[in-house]
Amino acid sequence: MGNYKDHLYALxxxxxxxxxxxxxxREKTPKQFLRLFNKKTLTQITAERLSHLLPWxxxxxxxxxxxxxxEILKEVPGLLPENxxxxxxxxxxxxxxxxxxxxxxxxxxxxxxxxxxxxxxxxPLKKYxxxxxxxxxxxxxxxxxxxxxxxxxxPNTGYGHxxxxxxxxxxxxxxxxELEKFVEKPPLNLAKKFTESxxxxxxxxxxxxxxxxILGSIAKHAPQISKSLAEIEGALGTKEQAMVLKKSYQAMxxxxxxxxxxxxxxxxxxxxxxxxxxxxxxxxxxxENLPKDKDGNVIIDGEExxxxxxxxxxxxxxxxxxxxxxxVVDVDDVAIVDSKDILLVCKRSQAQSVKRIVxxxxxEKQKELL
Numbered sequence: 001m002g003n004y005k006d007h008l009y010a011l012x013x014x015x016x017x018x019x020x021x022x023x024x025x026r027e028k029t030p031k032q033f034l035r036l037f038n039k040k041t042l043t044q045i046t047a048e049r050l051s052h053l054l055p056w057x058x059x060x061x062x063x064x065x066x067x068x069x070x071e072i073l074k075e076v077p078g079l080l081p082e083n084x085x086x087x088x089x090x091x092x093x094x095x096x097x098x099x100x101x102x103x104x105x106x107x108x109x110x111x112x113x114x115x116x117x118x119x120x121x122x123x124p125l126k127k128y129x130x131x132x133x134x135x136x137x138x139x140x141x142x143x144x145x146x147x148x149x150x151x152x153x154x155p156n157t158g159y160g161h162x163x164x165x166x167x168x169x170x171x172x173x174x175x176x177x178e179l180e181k182f183v184e185k186p187p188l189n190l191a192k193k194f195t196e197s198x199x200x201x202x203x204x205x206x207x208x209x210x211x212x213x214i215l216g217s218i219a220k221h222a223p224q225i226s227k228s229l230a231e232i233e234g235a236l237g238t239k240e241q242a243m244v245l246k247k248s249y250q251a252m253x254x255x256x257x258x259x260x261x262x263x264x265x266x267x268x269x270x271x272x273x274x275x276x277x278x279x280x281x282x283x284x285x286x287x288e289n290l291p292k293d294k295d296g297n298v299i300i301d302g303e304e305x306x307x308x309x310x311x312x313x314x315x316x317x318x319x320x321x322x323x324x325x326x327x328v329v330d331v332d333d334v335a336i337v338d339s340k341d342i343l344l345v346c347k348r349s350q351a352q353s354v355k356r357i358v359x360x361x362x363x364e365k366q367k368e369l370l
Contacts, residue, residue: 002110004112004136004137004139004140004141005136007108007110007111007112007140008053008054008058008111008112008114008136009054009058009059009060009104009107009108009111009112009113009114009211010050010053010054010058010059010060010113010114010115010116011060011061011062011097011100011101011104011113011114011115011116012043012046012047012050012059012060012061012062012115012116012117012118013061013062013093013096013097013100013115013116013117013118014032014043014046014061014062014063014068014072014117014118015062015063015064015068015087015090015096016030016031016032016117016118016119017030017031018030018031018032018119018281019354019355019358019359020281020282020283020351020352020354020355021034021280021281021282021283021286021354022342022344022354022355022357022358022370023337023339023341023342023343023344023369024320024337024339026370027370028067030068031119031280032046032118032119033068033071033075035303036280036286036290036300037121037289037290041075042118042119042120042121042280043072043075043076043118044075044076045121046116046117046118046119046120047059047061047075047076047078047079048076049116049122049125049128049129050114050116051078052125052129053114053129053132053133056078056079056080057080057083059078059079059083060083060084060085060100060103060104061079061083061084061085061118062085062087062096062097062099062100063084063085063086063087064086064087064090065086066086068086069081069084069086072084083103085099085100085103087099087249088245088246088249088250089249089250090254091249091252091253091254091255092254092255092256092257093205093256093257093258094218094222094225094252094253094255094256094257094259094260094261095225095228095249095252095253095254095255096257097115097207097214097257098214098215098218098222098225098226098229099229099232099249100113100115101113101211101214101215102211102215102229102232102233102236103236104211105211105212105215105233106233106236106237108211109211109212110140110210110212111210111211112136112139112140112208112209112210112211113208113209113210113211113214114132114135114136114208115206115207115208115209116206117205117206117279119279119280119281120204120206120277120278120279120280121276121277121278121280121289122275122276122277122278123275123276124275124276127274127275128273128275128277130172130173130174131148131174131271131272131273131274131275132208133172134171134172134173134174134271135148135174135176135208135271136208137171138171138176138269138271139208139209139210139213140210143210143213143267144209144213144267144268144269145207145209145213145214145217145262145265145267145268145269146176146207146208146209146268146269146270146271147162147179147182147203147204147206147207147262147268147269147270147271148204148206148207148208148270148271148273149162149164149177149201149202149203149204149270149271149272149273150201150202150204150273150275150277151201151202151272151273151274152194152195152200152201152202153276154195155188155191155192155194155195156191156195156202157185157186157187157188157191158185158281158352159185159202159203159279160182160183160184160185160202160203160205160258161182161183161186161191161194161200161201161202161203162179162181162182162183162200162201162202162203162270163179163180163181163182163183163199163200164177164178164179164180164199164200164201164270164272165177165178165179165180166178168269174271174272175271175272176269176270176271176272177269177270177271177272178269178270179268179269179270181263182203182258182262182263183200183203201270201272201273202277203258204273204277204279205258205279207257207262208271213267214261215229217261217265217267218260218261220265221260221261221264221265222253222255222260222261224251224252224253225252225253225255225260227251228248228249228251228252229248231244231247231248232244232245232248232249281352282351282352282354283318283335283337283346283348283351283354284318284335284348284349284351284352285351286298286300286318287316287318287335287348290318292316295311295314295315295316296315296316296317297311297314297315297316297317297318297319298317298318298319299319299320299321300318300319300320300321301320301321302320302321302322302323302338302339303322304321304322304323304324304340305323306323306324307321307322307323307324307325307326307338308321308324308325308326309321309325309326309327309328310325310326310327310328311327311328312327312328312329312330313329313330314328314329314330314331314332314334315332315333316332316333316348317331317332317333317334317335317336317348318334318335318336318337318348319335319336319337320336320337320338321338322338322339322340323338323340324338326338333347333348333349334346334347334348335347335348335351341368341369342369344357358370
């Protein structure tokens with residue numbers, strides 16, 4: 001067995017919709033392509049973060065359309081076009097992880113993969129990268145699957161949790177535990193108990209595993225996905241590749257990696273992620289992660305020129321302009337997001353509920369607004 005660093009790869013999942021960041025996050029411009037942080041998109045931030053560990057040819061991306069692939073390559077020109085894989089259908093994270101692992105395994109049967117989503121922010125970077133490297137070393141040598149558990153900073157009902165068991169070891173200052181169980185998103189009273197106990201982490205939905213380990217686990221727990229992946233692997237590099245990929249992918253169930261594999265697999269450790277970690281899931285999270293003026297307001301300039309805010313007496317607000325004047329008087333703790341055809345106004349604390357507007361528009365078949 002060689003050195004894990006010679007077999008280290010990354011897989012970024014960049015298919016998400018991000019409905020809670022509507023109306024900016026739409027079918028054409030999902031949240032991973034929005035320039036919300038330092039004029040960079042979340043996809044750029046994620047890819048650059050991983051490029052500290054890896055050469056570009058070992059970073060792969062799975063996305064859901066050729067239009068998204070084009071956008072990703074425009075934003076991150078270091079990526080190789082053949083490493084940006086387009087799923088022929090939206091099938092959730094189970095098949096997406098399997099597809100990425102299949103492509104990487106074909107390139108290197110000893111590969112160990114750091115998985116990431118294209119919509120996360122972490123800080124400090126150094127601690128985050130150290131945690132990933134220690135995890136890759138253990139996943140490579142011990143052939144275990146490793147889930148990232150982030151220290152819960154406050155009771156959160158929007159994240160799934162991971163309950164840890166007894167400590168296994170510390171590697172380079174990073175703690176590894178037995179993974180006792182994955183827990184669904186908890187109601188507030190349970191979330192409080194979890195945070196107080198210290199034995200529960202936020203489930204970052206981020207894993208480190210060998211390609212052969214995860215493919216073996218999929219074979220054991222999700223045989224239908226495994227069968228399709230085997231057909232795809234057989235066609236990789238041949239002229240049948242596109243056709244087989246399309247046909248076999250359609251046959252897979254639509255299921256998350258958690259339900260398909262993680263919750264059933266016993267060969268799991270959890271690594272403690274002792275750093276700030278945020279899934280940019282709604283406008284409140286955007287507000288939390290941007291610099292504020294003396295009144296706690298975050299003002300984001302939109303893509304259109306000429307946007308301006310006149311604010312009288314408003315505090316702790318998030319306001320995104322989009323080419324016109326927004327005047328606000330004495331309305332605290334709101335999110336105001338302007339776009340060409342839609343204006344969103346909501347209480348910042350209710351930002352998760354934006355998803356309900358999107359669901360209503362879907363029911364009404366208002367495609368042009370989605």
